[in-house]
Amino acid sequence: MRIDLRSDTVTQPTEGMRRAMYEAEVGDDVFGEDPTVRRLEETVAALLGKEAALFVPSGTMGNQLALKVHTRPGDEVILERTCHIFNYESGAPGLLSGVVLHPLDGEGGILTGEQVAAAVRPGYYWMARSRLVCLENTLNQAGGTVYPLENVEAIAAVVRGHGLRYHLDGARLWNATAATGIPEHVYAAPFDTVNVCFSKGLGAPVGSALAGPKDLITEAHRYRKMFGGGMRQAGILAAAALYALEHHRPHLAEDHAKARRLAEGLAELPGFRLDPDRVQTNIVLFDVDHGDALRTVEELKADGILMVPFGPATVRATTHRDVSMEDIEQAIARIHRRFGN
Numbered sequence: 446m447r448i449d450l451r452s453d454t455v456t457q458p459t460e461g462m463r464r465a466m467y468e469a470e471v472g473d474d475v476f477g478e479d480p481t482v483r484r485l486e487e488t489v490a491a492l493l494g495k496e497a498a499l500f501v502p503s504g505t506m507g508n509q510l511a512l513k514v515h516t517r518p519g520d521e522v523i524l525e526r527t528c529h530i531f532n533y534e535s536g537a538p539g540l541l542s543g544v545v546l547h548p549l550d551g552e553g554g555i556l557t558g559e560q561v562a563a564a565v566r567p568g569y570y571w572m573a574r575s576r577l578v579c580l581e582n583t584l585n586q587a588g589g590t591v592y593p594l595e596n597v598e599a600i601a602a603v604v605r606g607h608g609l610r611y612h613l614d615g616a617r618l619w620n621a622t623a624a625t626g627i628p629e630h631v632y633a634a635p636f637d638t639v640n641v642c643f644s645k646g647l648g649a650p651v652g653s654a655l656a657g658p659k660d661l662i663t664e665a666h667r668y669r670k671m672f673g674g675g676m677r678q679a680g681i682l683a684a685a686a687l688y689a690l691e692h693h694r695p696h697l698a699e700d701h702a703k704a705r706r707l708a709e710g711l712a713e714l715p716g717f718r719l720d721p722d723r724v725q726t727n728i729v730l731f732d733v734d735h736g737d738a739l740r741t742v743e744e745l746k747a748d749g750i751l752m753v754p755f756g757p758a759t760v761r762a763t764t765h766r767d768v769s770m771e772d773i774e775q776a777i778a779r780i781h782r783r784f785g786n
């Protein structure tokens with residue numbers, strides 16, 4: 446049997462979720478007439494402690510709308526080199542917002558207030574204008590680690606001091622909360638805007654939301670239409686997201702336990718390098734000694750275990766609600782058979 450650990454995006458909608466979608470009350474959301482979308486947007490705004498939220502088709506669109514409403518062409522955005530916005534959004538900041546990205550190198554993806562302060566441009570007219578700082582929580586490329594609140598707040602002080610804007614890519618913010626017990630609204634508080642996803646660990650088929658102050662979300666609404674993200678009877682999808690928040694979100698810690706167990710199993714093998722203690726949520730990263738992540742991914746695939754290369758020598762495995770603890774034990778057994786001594 447195939448054990449798919451490529452991403453937490455590969456989940457199938459559950460029966461209860463499909464029923465909620467079937468029963469959803471819908472309307473034309475471009476006319477603002479979908480009651481289920483409204484309910485989702487209000488729910489998310491409340492969860493994140495923001496005035497308003499906007500349902501969008503993807504995390505990428507949520508992030509790109511944030512960049513659009515915070516910046517003008519020629520502005521500069523400060524972010525961390527390994528973040529999703531910089532690496533995996535198809536160069537959208539250049540096309541859609543005409544901004545310059547200023548990547549900094551964080552320790553394990555984490556920036557300090559001092560680093561950000563040093564990166565803010567002085568106001569000379571021959572320099573780009575620093576305008577926005579973006580963080581990610583949890584940190585995908587660093588292996589699902591939680592952004593320490595202390596750093597989030599230290600950077601917030603710099604942002605405010607320079608009159609900049611602050612955006613959080615919280616695609617997996619739910620996992621940060623599940624891991625630490627710190628509510629989402631606490632993590633979200635220092636930020637002007639926050640993007641969250643329903644299609645990752647929460648198990649919804651589609652959808653993200655951008656939350657923030659009313660005026661910015663009204664702007665984002667306009668750009669969502671411009672970017673082709675105006676959806677009609679989107680309540681079908683919003684119902685899945687609402688269901689996921691209510692029924693799947695409370696179980697995220699189970700995914701974390703599965704990731705931890707997988708990491709322990711992998712760490713026993715020669716040639717696999719990782720520290721299980723660094724696994725905080727649902728992502729496991731490991732390095733292969735021979736330096737060829739692609740080769741390892743192919744070998745794992747031959748045994749029905751799917752992972753993704755995440756660097757020349759780095760492989761990523763992500764746990765989610767469609768793999769059980771038994772599947773993880775099964776995966777460990779197969780991997781030991783192939784790679785053990």
Ligand code: TLP
Pocket residue numbers: 451452453454502503504505506529530533581585614616617642644653
């Ligand atoms: N991440 C995907 C891949 O694109 C790498 C994954 O499998 O992890 N922010 C973060 C932190 C993300 O991890 C992702 C998706 C997104 C944004 C984008 O979300 P979508 O795919 O909905 O545009």
